[in-house]
Amino acid sequence: MNKTNAxxxxxxxxxxxxxxEYIPDEKDLSGVHIAEQxxxxxxxxxxxxxxxxxxxxxxxxCIPADREIDLKKAAKITGxxxxxxxxxxxxxxxxxxxxxxxxxxGMKKKFPTYIxxxxxxxxKITVSxxxxxxxxxxxxxEIVDCVGATVCALTTxx
Numbered sequence: 001m002n003k004t005n006a007x008x009x010x011x012x013x014x015x016x017x018x019x020x021e022y023i024p025d026e027k028d029l030s031g032v033h034i035a036e037q038x039x040x041x042x043x044x045x046x047x048x049x050x051x052x053x054x055x056x057x058x059x060x061x062c063i064p065a066d067r068e069i070d071l072k073k074a075a076k077i078t079g080x081x082x083x084x085x086x087x088x089x090x091x092x093x094x095x096x097x098x099x100x101x102x103x104x105x106g107m108k109k110k111f112p113t114y115i116x117x118x119x120x121x122x123x124k125i126t127v128s129x130x131x132x133x134x135x136x137x138x139x140x141x142e143i144v145d146c147v148g149a150t151v152c153a154l155t156t157x158x
Contacts, residue, residue: 004130005096005106010138013146017138024100024132031065038126038135042066043118045126045135048102050095050111053080058094060113060147062104062127067116067155077114077152096130103128104147105136113149120151 003011010017022037035045045065051074053059059078063069075083088099096108104113104127119125119140126135127143144151 004103004134006103006128006130006136007106009106010136010146013142015138015142015146017136019129020126020135020137021133022135034135035065035126040126040137044122044124046115046119048104048128050086050091050102051083052086053078053083055080056112058086058109058111059083060104060107060111061116061154062113062119062149063116063155064118067118069154070156074114074154077150077154078112097128098132101128101130101132103130103136104149105143106130110148113147114154115144115149115151116154117151118155119144 020038022034031045031047032042035042043064043066046062047065049061049069051059056078061069071083092098124137124139126137129136
């Protein structure tokens, strides 16, 4: 597999990672499906959601694949009145990534990034490598430091 921007960013920071390859399914881009393919719990596989805040502009969130983001919580945490998911067509231009392969690592610009506190349930989590077909297993503290993320409660409670 060729190096992705996400991998290059981790290499530059001297952060170890383990690529977890899977066969992408265009009919099911869900993180839960990906987690099944790479043999990890869905709660350990994090999906990246790019939003636009009404006051801050783009904001990046990473949450467990088996959970949904609470947009009201997300807005409050980021100092916005509201945040809305970015339109799929706007994703490549802003981040350099496409739907189903968006990584919090190696975006075109550095955006405020928030990772759900559920990441603390694991020593390592996966995030997209920036291409469909590969996740990166990386130490939680190291990825938080690498992207300058804030760890907080972002998901709806059952």
